[in-house]
Amino acid sequence: MKPKFAQRIAAQANVHWATVGKLIQTKVAQGMDVIQISSGDPDLPTPRPVVETLREAVLDPTYHRYPFSFRTDIHQAVATWYQNRFGVTLDPASEVLMLAGSQEGIGHLGLAVMEPGAVAIVTDPAYGSYTRATQFAGGEVYLLPIHAEDGYLPQLAQIPADVLAKTRLLWLNYPNNPTGAIAPLSFFEEVVAFAKKHDLLVCHDNAYSDIAFDGYQAPSFLAVDGAKEVGVEINTLSKAFNMAGWRVGMAVGNAEVLAAMGAVHRNSSMGLFGPVQLAAIEALTGDQSWMEERNRIYQQRRDIVVEGLRSIGMQVEPPKATLYVWAKLPPGYDDSFAFAQWLLDETGVWISSGSFFGEGGREYMRATLTLPTARLEEAMARLQKVRL
Ligand SMILES: Cc1ncc(COP(=O)(O)O)c(C=O)c1O
Numbered sequence: 001m002k003p004k005f006a007q008r009i010a011a012q013a014n015v016h017w018a019t020v021g022k023l024i025q026t027k028v029a030q031g032m033d034v035i036q037i038s039s040g041d042p043d044l045p046t047p048r049p050v051v052e053t054l055r056e057a058v059l060d061p062t063y064h065r066y067p068f069s070f071r072t073d074i075h076q077a078v079a080t081w082y083q084n085r086f087g088v089t090l091d092p093a094s095e096v097l098m099l100a101g102s103q104e105g106i107g108h109l110g111l112a113v114m115e116p117g118a119v120a121i122v123t124d125p126a127y128g129s130y131t132r133a134t135q136f137a138g139g140e141v142y143l144l145p146i147h148a149e150d151g152y153l154p155q156l157a158q159i160p161a162d163v164l165a166k167t168r169l170l171w172l173n174y175p176n177n178p179t180g181a182i183a184p185l186s187f188f189e190e191v192v193a194f195a196k197k198h199d200l201l202v203c204h205d206n207a208y209s210d211i212a213f214d215g216y217q218a219p220s221f222l223a224v225d226g227a228k229e230v231g232v233e234i235n236t237l238s239k240a241f242n243m244a245g246w247r248v249g250m251a252v253g254n255a256e257v258l259a260a261m262g263a264v265h266r267n268s269s270m271g272l273f274g275p276v277q278l279a280a281i282e283a284l285t286g287d288q289s290w291m292e293e294r295n296r297i298y299q300q301r302r303d304i305v306v307e308g309l310r311s312i313g314m315q316v317e318p319p320k321a322t323l324y325v326w327a328k329l330p331p332g333y334d335d336s337f338a339f340a341q342w343l344l345d346e347t348g349v350w351i352s353s354g355s356f357f358g359e360g361g362r363e364y365m366r367a368t369l370t371l372p373t374a375r376l377e378e379a380m381a382r383l384q385k386v387r388l
Contacts (some may be wrong), residue, residue, distance in 0.1 A: 202235075353366075
């Protein structure tokens, strides 16, 4: 038997990662000490009380049976966190949906909203999952370029009327992966008015809300009056709480949209392991003053990376948030994938090419801050020795 696959599977093949994986494997096999500055996977530890909560709960056999639904108090914990952190009031029963990581929510929102003939707007460059979730559900993507000179905020007036007529969903993400850009609340106000005018849904991905530097505090999209009427916000414990491996995220906002996403979840998954839910409640409601020191470490790493990239002629604006440093190639270079491979050959340092995030990233590289500081320092010292 030769299995036949749905078109959506062929469309998902991620050629870039396969190529990069092989490149790096080859170098390692040749004995090179490769430093990969390319993943957004936090290396700093999950807070101890969160780990202890799981450790105790795992012994309770009640949790070894199906977690048919999410706990009521985890919805309350998210509502409390949103109130305290963002000043946003949520009804825990209808305006909070728990997710097994925000990646699940992105996929499930695509399935809940998109279908053939419907368009979703995605910025170029962007985190790749918005395009994939849209296409996986049979929808079409309209790529809206974002530029350094606009602070990487989309110019909504540039979307053609015939595209808007078919658009159901606008994906946004600030603080932004990959550019590190941030959005003021006034931009979200503009988005809410635009969404109301054109009758479309907004999904704001706030995954990096709590990785911020220089005193910056990222707002929630839902802090704008009327945002709940047109949108949902996705958030996650992966980055804010150093809990990427635990797989806990949430979607909040428009109750009808969350109910539709919940229907997708119920048909493809079944809650989340009870001790993980308890640990998430501890994270969301426990002491969070530790984040300040964590962000200070990231900020120190940011400064090391910015200086190192500038030393080889790259143009870099230090980001106010996220785990990413977005850097323009040195003058005379315009192909970031070729440049990334050359840098790997010369130094053993792998930095993602911006082209992985869209054509708009062709002249950029995305470095990350998730390596021990000493290792990042070593990577930057290697860069400083290269001759362009
Ligand atoms: C913008 C953005 N959204 C969502 C995710 C997925 O995070 P999670 O661990 O919550 O699935 C990532 C991961 O890197 C991301 O960069």
